[in-house]
Amino acid sequence: MNLNLIIVIILLGGWFSGRLFERIRLPSVLGMLGCGLLIGISLGERAWPPGLADMEPFLKTFALVVILLRAGLGIRRRTLNQIGGTALSLAVIPCLFEGAALTLALRFFFDFPWPVSALTAFMLAAVSPAVVVPAMLNLSEAGYGRRNAVPTLVLAGASVDDVLAITLFSLFTRMALSETVQWTRTLFELPLAILVGIVPGIAVGLGLSYWFRKRRQQVRATEKTLILLMVSLLLVQAGDWLHSAALLGIMAVGFLLLERAEPIAHELAAKLAKIWVFAEIILFVLIGMQVDPHVALQAGPLALAVVGIGLAARSVGVWLATSRSKLTRKERLFCVLAYFPKATVQAALGSVPLSLGIEGGETILALAVLSILITAPLGLLGIRFGGPRLLIAEKPKRYENA
Numbered sequence: 001m002n003l004n005l006i007i008v009i010i011l012l013g014g015w016f017s018g019r020l021f022e023r024i025r026l027p028s029v030l031g032m033l034g035c036g037l038l039i040g041i042s043l044g045e046r047a048w049p050p051g052l053a054d055m056e057p058f059l060k061t062f063a064l065v066v067i068l069l070r071a072g073l074g075i076r077r078r079t080l081n082q083i084g085g086t087a088l089s090l091a092v093i094p095c096l097f098e099g100a101a102l103t104l105a106l107r108f109f110f111d112f113p114w115p116v117s118a119l120t121a122f123m124l125a126a127v128s129p130a131v132v133v134p135a136m137l138n139l140s141e142a143g144y145g146r147r148n149a150v151p152t153l154v155l156a157g158a159s160v161d162d163v164l165a166i167t168l169f170s171l172f173t174r175m176a177l178s179e180t181v182q183w184t185r186t187l188f189e190l191p192l193a194i195l196v197g198i199v200p201g202i203a204v205g206l207g208l209s210y211w212f213r214k215r216r217q218q219v220r221a222t223e224k225t226l227i228l229l230m231v232s233l234l235l236v237q238a239g240d241w242l243h244s245a246a247l248l249g250i251m252a253v254g255f256l257l258l259e260r261a262e263p264i265a266h267e268l269a270a271k272l273a274k275i276w277v278f279a280e281i282i283l284f285v286l287i288g289m290q291v292d293p294h295v296a297l298q299a300g301p302l303a304l305a306v307v308g309i310g311l312a313a314r315s316v317g318v319w320l321a322t323s324r325s326k327l328t329r330k331e332r333l334f335c336v337l338a339y340f341p342k343a344t345v346q347a348a349l350g351s352v353p354l355s356l357g358i359e360g361g362e363t364i365l366a367l368a369v370l371s372i373l374i375t376a377p378l379g380l381l382g383i384r385f386g387g388p389r390l391l392i393a394e395k396p397k398r399y400e401n402a
Helices: 003-023 028-043 050-072 077-110 114-125 129-141 150-177 183-214 221-242 246-260 262-289 293-298 300-321 329-338 344-349 361-390
Strands: none
Touching (some): 003 262, 028 262, 028 361, 050 150, 050 344, 077 114, 077 150, 077 246, 077 300, 114 150, 114 300, 129 150, 129 329, 129 344, 183 246, 183 262, 221 262, 246 262, 262 344, 300 361, 344 361
């Protein structure tokens, strides 16, 4: 099967299966995963066109860049000042709680080496921006939780949570590939990776906001979007070279554009929302195509236990992170539910250990897929039904499903 035909099958099959699942009130990403699983079973990984295997890492990175730009473009500085401390707590505490619990669980259940347990744990710990970002934007537009800025709080916390989890995943992956485990060096590299990742993003955000304002009439919104995407992808490439948290820099780009060129930022956000329709299908169908059903079934009971332990630890972390905030008990409960879904990061990174030849790569991929299948519907249903019931609507509007 040639590359053109398989791309058409992925796009049409992913779109149709996603719409079908939406009609039955289930997350569209589950339909896309199922479509990818069927394609993978019928095609077989060895029959993949060579070009598709070469394009796969770029396509996954592209999807992650799109959703993080959308997250950055949805966070205002004055709101961030209002929720800053709580947002930071939500970004760090739940991720570390879940990562630590899962590291121990994976070591005990699957007997992975410590670095492999840790990289798998933080890959599984990341919240899904593909589910959380659109859902929080919808809730914010509908007026829910505005008094304490709950949607923006979850949006900011979950987005930085992803960056922290991805950064730790990268660090532990390098440790797993090295012969000696250097824990002290890893602890030093983490803050350095965050600093080196965010500084270029700030510079790019300031530069683009100035240039877009100056050339607003000469450069169309579509061209601005293409420039933004290309520069963001270059930041990711630079982050790979420097081993930095480049994704945090990408969020900074979106944040600064909204702060310094708000009308243009809204145009870019609208364009990115349309691009996400394509990127989402590609991302989730590809991850479904890589799943080995036999390995997934074999890991089933233990994988379910691991996912359950992770969710329990994350819930405790969210509750503690919001304990000193102004949020009501209902709003804190909503934050717990909103932090359930996993999809984007697991889809983008779940196959990385397998491609690098890391021990247990197939099992790690199966864990990533099972975590999506379990937590994505739980989290999305929790947000859909919990949002209007747990959050106060200051300006009631018709609630739009995420």
